[in-house]
Amino acid sequence: MLPLIAGCLILAPASVPDLFPREIPLPADARVVLAQDNSRARAGSQSILLQITTSLATPAVLDLYRGFFREQGKVLVDLEASGVPICSGRLGGYQCTVSVIGNSRTVNVVVEPEGRTFTAFHEREAAARGTSAPIDARPPDTSRWRLSGALFPGDHYPGALVMRHRDGSLRGLGLALVHPRPALDSNGKRYCDNDTPPKGPVHLRDGARFAVAAPGAPLGAFFVIDAGGTLSSFGADSGGRLGQGIGDATYRWFDPVPILRNVRHVVAESANTAVITDRNELYVWGSNLSGQVPGHPDTFARSPVKVLENVVSVALARDAAYAVKTDGSLWGWGEAYEDGFLDGGVLRRRKVPYFIMDGVRAVFTAGIGPVAVIKADGSLWTWGANSMGQCGHGTKGQAARPQRIALDVERLAMDGHHAALLRKDGSVWTWGWNLSSQTGFPKAEGAVTRPRKLADGAVDVAVTSGETYVLKADGSLWGCGRNSGGVALQGRGGLRQAGLVDTGLKVD
Template structure:
């Protein structure tokens, strides 16, 4: 089913917010004092977990989301913590997990997104709980995946995005699901990948991003698809990869963010549509998309007004074009992109007003540029 895009969602894009999977969102795994290099993007700040388990951050810091005890923005990476194995940036807060599986938070807590029973934020990391394997910081809310496979949420509950069957805000974590192996969120909805490879979603659904054939908000999780191996939540576009490496999308199609000439009109797709085969990973920003193919190449499409596609210009791309080879991982959020290459170099492009891309400047980057990791 299709429905015409409601133009009243356009302002929400600029106000809304990934996120960190290996993107918003890689499950936390520790190997002694070493870990896999990981990256995450908040709305206006970036996070890097080094192989030595040091968490670095750069960008906007008005709420203390950089976790260094100040409210001063930084265009170069500042150190937040050690012994970190996974991190995630939201629009104004940061979550991270240490190698003992403890959860920590910094930044704004005005909506209870820390889940610690208060609404008081912190410019330095605050310990929240134990037993967490993955954390996702989104727009004024948080999702955590515990070691037992249960999912817990807290914060602002607009449209039921906490998935607890209500639209009541929470400042303590509430359990919503069991049997889950991955989570993803950036803006007003959340995705949950269960151990049986079924994909579920909850929250706002005005553009069909939950893929259930409607534009009705869902405060209780609804099933989106079967045989799914990975997914990424955008702002109002969901993309996921099935076990056969086919890429699917549901939600808002505009500026060519679906990466195919078959989907160039501005539509809201309320059920998933197949985009292409041979995909290993997908990263969804505001209205731009990065596709990591099984051969290690990276392809980009969609909005490019701040250079987020890394093509060397600011021209929108309606049909996906190859931008890099030898890529290991990619993350997108809002109008930013961050890439890890197979040689472990970190590259960034896109919006850089607050120094979010960590290259020592506050100038937008239309060409992939090195992140200045100390």
């Protein structure tokens, strides 16, 4: 809620605990804009980005905010360098970071709740109505769960879905999470042919702020950020992707090892892992065969390596990485597929970050699939690999230029072959490869080449290699696709013909 009253910005909506003890003073000519609204993003990445523009010189602006934080006695960080956070503190249970960007007359204020959701309001709508107006009118979110991560199994391996409760506990669905041993025994024989997944989510651990699973057959790797921001990893360590400094093929199943502190967000692919810290620093590790870890001298980085600063979003492909900086610029490095760097394919492998475009809020990719970005206005744009229509352009074949395929996008999930998006109105749309009806439409349609509406009333969405999952506002979990490992249908395997299937789970 962003009402402007008498030259002050009040960030204390009545529906949530007070964000600040009192008003933040603003210069008389200050202009406040809600630049980004990630208030409904997955836990651990929720935020509102406010941009305050004023004619005051930078030192005066910085002193104003330094003074406010110090007065509250909650200053955690105070850095002098321009372009990085100048002060940071927790006020009323919220993390708040202030930094200078662009022409040095714009101040960023990033507000992040700690494990709580909140509703943001458009300043433009508020000014028009003389009061605050909600961004969307989706059904009330009564679910305390979020789809925190998904394991991308191979065609014959058990799948898994990770769910995170608001209290910080992690639950798992599917055989790959239930069994504390590899999906294949030493002779390469599947041990779980006759096993039946348990009914309902299986408790994995407590105290988690965010969790994600990396693809890999027969097993993936799992990464958990605890409530204090410490990142731990466990699972199959191949090429150093666990970041534990070892990098062999050892299975470290359900034996989490702490590897990095002050972590805000983590993404993982089959060969690499990347994290963004509380200071917007980007660390990457794992395979460096295609230049995925810029500046690292070896073919594998078995521990985290700092790559960039001022990063707000990161995505990993099989052999490439993409990052969005605080100024909205998109960068890529490694080996891109199907002109993912938009450089005309002149140089597919780049060992240093390469500028791609401006005006980006978040970036997504996976495997050898296309690249997708959500821009500041909430529009979704895609380009690159498109052999199965996974760009959503209505055609097949390489998409050499970005095209807009959706508006008002809140969340995107993609696995390289198909994708699902959640719009701000709670509707879910899918497209891409459809051999197993993973888009929710008849598998006779081998590919869905444009986004097609699948469901309403959703609060979260996730995809695996051949499956789509939708969490609805009433707490019910729905799925469609291959049902590998009995995730969606709780033990009833087989390909689905079409349509979402109620898993029978209604989590509170």
